[in-house]
Amino acid sequence: MEKVAGDIHGYTFGTTEVAASPVSLQELENLKITVGFTEEDQRSLLLAGEVLGDQTRQIVEHWRSGIIAGIPNLARHSRTPEGEANPEYLAKSNLRFQQWILDTCLRPYDQDWLNYQQEIALRHTSLKKNQTDGVRSTPYVPLHDILGFIAVINETIKPYLAAKNHSAEDVDRMHRAWCKSMQLQMALWTKPYADSRMAPNEW
Amino acid sequence: MEKVAGDIHGYTFGTTEVAASPVSLQELENLKITVGFTEEDQRSLLLAGEVLGDQTRQIVEHWRSGIIAGIPNLARHSRTPEGEANPEYLAKSNLRFQQWILDTCLRPYDQDWLNYQQEIALRHTSLKKNQTDGVRSTPYVPLHDILGFIAVINETIKPYLAAKNHSAEDVDRMHRAWCKSMQLQMALWTKPYADSRMAPNEW
Numbered sequence: 055m056e057k058v059a060g061d062i063h064g065y066t067f068g069t070t071e072v073a074a075s076p077v078s079l080q081e082l083e084n085l086k087i088t089v090g091f092t093e094e095d096q097r098s099l100l101l102a103g104e105v106l107g108d109q110t111r112q113i114v115e116h117w118r119s120g121i122i123a124g125i126p127n128l129a130r131h132s133r134t135p136e137g138e139a140n141p142e143y144l145a146k147s148n149l150r151f152q153q154w155i156l157d158t159c160l161r162p163y164d165q166d167w168l169n170y171q172q173e174i175a176l177r178h179t180s181l182k183k184n185q186t187d188g189v190r191s192t193p194y195v196p197l198h199d200i201l202g203f204i205a206v207i208n209e210t211i212k213p214y215l216a217a218k219n220h221s222a223e224d225v226d227r228m229h230r231a232w233c234k235s236m237q238l239q240m241a242l243w244t245k246p247y248a249d250s251r252m253a254p255n256e257w
Numbered sequence: 258m259e260k261v262a263g264d265i266h267g268y269t270f271g272t273t274e275v276a277a278s279p280v281s282l283q284e285l286e287n288l289k290i291t292v293g294f295t296e297e298d299q300r301s302l303l304l305a306g307e308v309l310g311d312q313t314r315q316i317v318e319h320w321r322s323g324i325i326a327g328i329p330n331l332a333r334h335s336r337t338p339e340g341e342a343n344p345e346y347l348a349k350s351n352l353r354f355q356q357w358i359l360d361t362c363l364r365p366y367d368q369d370w371l372n373y374q375q376e377i378a379l380r381h382t383s384l385k386k387n388q389t390d391g392v393r394s395t396p397y398v399p400l401h402d403i404l405g406f407i408a409v410i411n412e413t414i415k416p417y418l419a420a421k422n423h424s425a426e427d428v429d430r431m432h433r434a435w436c437k438s439m440q441l442q443m444a445l446w447t448k449p450y451a452d453s454r455m456a457p458n459e460w
Binding site: 208242 | 287294
């Protein structure tokens with residue numbers, strides 16, 4: 055599997071450290087049908103992975119420094135509770151953010167992927183935020199901020215998909231597949247937030 | 258305000274029947290910033306409203322009969338618990354679905370709109386589903402199905418936005434604004450699902 059760096063701190067995809075998702079593979083298959091996620095979308099994501107492969111650092115910089123850093127409500131989640139920057143935390147989570155782009159495009163959406171979606175979600179809730187990197191920061195990322203920011207991700211990814219001279223049609227196809235994957239992932243990420251035994255009241 | 262029919266059963270937008278949203282206008286403004294929803298997007302939605310105005314019936318037919326009816330997990334929410342069709346329920350909720358397209362495009366996103374987003378969300382949860390039309394059906398629509406189906410809505414709306422001979426650039430602009438509005442609305446709709454005093458465990 056392609057990785058953005060040899061050592062990605064806290065990246066536990068496919069390891070025994072990741073618990074089984076409470077969502078079943080059958081539920082994932084049903085969700086794919088609801089989203090209209092097809093085999094063509096899967097192929098388009100593979101192409102997107104090729105296209106984005108050497109741009110992940112630049113893309114995450116764009117999101118983090120270009121956008122999130124300018125929105126106090128979002129920037130605070132990478133800072134201390136007192137509002138101080140924590141460059142080490144940011145650097146570590148940025149590498150995982152980069153790898154997430156590749157995983158979105160290149161991984162099969164199987165049991166390991168499903169488990170890791172739940173892990174990603176939990177790491178934004180009070181159950182697991184800050185633990186991976188042993189930092190002090192906000193206790194959780196509110197669900198509405200996660201869903202909201204996906205709009206920015208969907209909009210800003212398009213020029214990067216177009217950066218390798220593919221036809222407008224191919225770029226549109228990759229972009230549609232990307233957006234559908236975001237929709238799948240968003241739906242999965244809401245799971246712990248909507249569960250009264252996990253992370254309720256973190257909207 | 259433009260309406261798709263003189264009498265839309267259960268459409269209570271802006272009336273005293275709609276409770277105040279637990280989300281504040283300030284939170285909505287912050288969410289708009291997170292989503293990157295700009296004044297240009299608002300203008301693009303007004304144009305989209307013009308374009309879609311006489312197509313809402315066709316669009317909702319496409320979603321309901323063309324897509325939802327073929328996905329048992331989704332279709333059951335308009336049927337009786339025994340799986341029987343309820344054409345009257347469908348007809349009533351379809352009119353509101355049509356009006357929602359117009360409201361998305363033409364309404365200012367103010368306190369009334371914010372309140373109605375919460376009302377829409379509640380009508381999908383066990384707190385309010387089926388009550389508006391006095392029907393027997395599934396107790397709630399799972400959150401992941403709502404989020405999932407927005408992907409289909411976003412994909413299928415585009416040809417309708419392009420149906421009035423606007424430039425590809427204008428169509429793209431309308432579509433981007435539409436998708437951002439969906440993101441705003443999805444974030445708002447998760448509110449009761451993520452609140453342990455409202456509709457937890459309806460993922």
